[in-house]
Amino acid sequence: QKEVEQDPGPLSVPEGAIVSLNCTYSNSAFQYFMWYRQYSRKGPELLMYTYSSGNKEDGRFTAQVDKSSKYISLFIRDSQPSDSATYLCAMIGRETSGSRLTFGEGTQLTVNP
Amino acid sequence: EAGVVQSPRYKIIEKKQPVAFWCNPISGHNTLYWYLQNLGQGPELLIRYENEEAVDDSQLPKDRFSAERLKGVDSTLKIQPAELGDSAVYLCASSSGLRGINEQFFGPGTRLTVL
Numbered sequence: 001q002k003e004v005e006q007d008p009g010p011l012s013v014p015e016g017a018i019v020s021l022n023c024t025y026s027n028s029a030f031q032y033f034m035w036y037r038q039y040s041r042k043g044p045e046l047l048m049y050t051y052s053s054g055n056k057e058d059g060r061f062t063a064q065v066d067k068s069s070k071y072i073s074l075f076i077r078d079s080q081p082s083d084s085a086t087y088l089c090a091m092i093g094r095e096t097s098g099s100r101l102t103f104g105e106g107t108q109l110t111v112n113p
Numbered sequence: 114e115a116g117v118v119q120s121p122r123y124k125i126i127e128k129k130q131p132v133a134f135w136c137n138p139i140s141g142h143n144t145l146y147w148y149l150q151n152l153g154q155g156p157e158l159l160i161r162y163e164n165e166e167a168v169d170d171s172q173l174p175k176d177r178f179s180a181e182r183l184k185g186v187d188s189t190l191k192i193q194p195a196e197l198g199d200s201a202v203y204l205c206a207s208s209s210g211l212r213g214i215n216e217q218f219f220g221p222g223t224r225l226t227v228l
Contacts, residue, residue, distance in 0.1 A: 043219030103155025
């Protein structure tokens, strides 16, 4: 069983829709929970991160972490065609520098105009 | 500020041939990572450097893969000999090594095709 599970999609939505992306994990030691966005033929870029449980909002994006359920989510409001990309969840087991990121397999999102 | 630079962007080789990838991290970043990303999968760490030292290479297939980071700046990842299953994107990332989030910045990757 993988440490991080993510529905690979693909997910296709109309412009303006609310998008929900999710990951589950099995390692209780994970403390930082991140979402990366990867456009085609590009490297991943950090979108936002959350430490431990709770919510974090940044513009149209909201990240949620429920450590009791080992479940994290990313919500995109008023989705735009420019949001079309692969979204990767990633987690780190400890706070110190150089921690190994464990990625989900990514969800491919297409937002149709 | 320039990002992580990787070359070549694409490489096509025949199996059993050697291949090398080069990475130039963001200036001042002490930590450098090489990841492997298979199609439809998330990146998987191959090796992590702190300056010149490889501090995490447990996922590197040492029978055919090697890496070096001379002078603690640029890095090269080599495969010899390449196998069909090595076809993937090889990503380089760097970070400043500070505590906390320690954001990793990724390059565009080298897409390897082994025929």
